[in-house]
Amino acid sequence: MKQLFALWGLLLLPILGNAEPASNIAWTPEQLRFVKNADLEKGKQLAGACAGCHGEKGISQVANFPSLAGQLATYTYKQLRDYADGKRNNALMNSIATGLSEQDSANLAVWFASLTAPEYKGKKQNLDKAVVLVEKGNGKKIIPPCFTCHGSDGMGERQDIPALAGQQPDYFANTFKAYKSGERHNDVYSRMRLIAEQLSDVEIEQLAQYYYQLKR
Numbered sequence: 001m002k003q004l005f006a007l008w009g010l011l012l013l014p015i016l017g018n019a020e021p022a023s024n025i026a027w028t029p030e031q032l033r034f035v036k037n038a039d040l041e042k043g044k045q046l047a048g049a050c051a052g053c054h055g056e057k058g059i060s061q062v063a064n065f066p067s068l069a070g071q072l073a074t075y076t077y078k079q080l081r082d083y084a085d086g087k088r089n090n091a092l093m094n095s096i097a098t099g100l101s102e103q104d105s106a107n108l109a110v111w112f113a114s115l116t117a118p119e120y121k122g123k124k125q126n127l128d129k130a131v132v133l134v135e136k137g138n139g140k141k142i143i144p145p146c147f148t149c150h151g152s153d154g155m156g157e158r159q160d161i162p163a164l165a166g167q168q169p170d171y172f173a174n175t176f177k178a179y180k181s182g183e184r185h186n187d188v189y190s191r192m193r194l195i196a197e198q199l200s201d202v203e204i205e206q207l208a209q210y211y212y213q214l215k216r
């Protein structure tokens with residue numbers, strides 16, 4: 001009997017472990033419409049409070065603060081609600097997002113989406129490890145090429161796959177390593193954690209530079 005219980009315990013473990021959803025946001029048609037119909041002008045007014053860290057036009061001047069300009073509104077909205085719900089943890093952003101209503105979050109998200117995404121102007125480095133991962137992935141490790149989700153221009157796809165092009169490289173590497181350690185776990189279906197846990201820090205840093213320098 002004891003053995004039977006132990007077996008049940010083992011069988012239940014993965015189920016219980018996954019009982020907590022990665023995010024409370026589900027992209028129903030209503031939820032999509034809610035973000036799409038948000039008020040850009042009201043978002044612009046609220047965004048003054050973000051400029052000190054995320055830049056005047058949503059382009060961050062600080063290497064470990066993310067740029068928000070040109071990001072998919074739905075992605076930004078989901079992140080703000082995930083911070084508010086404690087699904088993504090960062091002390092600063094948790095307290096800021098808790099002070100925003102769902103409507104404020106949607107207004108901010110459409111405002112930042114309307115701004116021009118950051119673009120790298122310097123000379124491109126040769127980043128061989130990153131190029132392989134972005135374009136071919138790794139069949140043995142079952143890592144799909146990044147471009148199949150994030151787009152060949154790095155500008156994101158559908159509702160929840162973010163733009164990466166021009167993103168601050170230190171922020172990129174930090175958040176990627178947070179997926180790798182599981183500290184960031186708000187990716188629905190573990191899409192990023194399953195990839196990140198298989199990559200080395202050198203590969204992650206090259207990917208961060210690759211996307212920072214990507215010409216669209």
Ligand code: HEC
Pocket residue numbers: 046047049050051052053054064065066067068076079080088089090092093096108162174175
């Ligand atoms: C004091 C600095 C600071 C202020 C002010 C601030 N942020 Fe942030 N924000 C950060 C940092 C640092 C991160 C990265 C946190 C992490 O790694 O999770 C972040 C992350 C984010 C992200 C996630 C970006 C991504 O690519 O996933 C969003 C969205 C965001 N902030 C929106 C806002 C909005 C909207 C405001 C204004 C209402 C704001 N922030 C104000 C510092 C700040």
Ligand code: HEC
Pocket residue numbers: 066078133134144145146147148149150160161162164172175176186187188191192195207
């Ligand atoms: C199966 C689709 C898929 C593939 C393949 C994929 N990603 Fe992602 N990625 C996502 C999704 C979905 C998110 C947003 C998850 C969330 O809400 O936190 C994301 C988020 C990210 C973020 C966080 C962006 C931010 O602003 O915080 C980075 C960085 C990233 N991906 C890099 C990569 C790289 C590099 C690769 C290739 C090695 C890759 N991704 C492959 C789906 C994918």
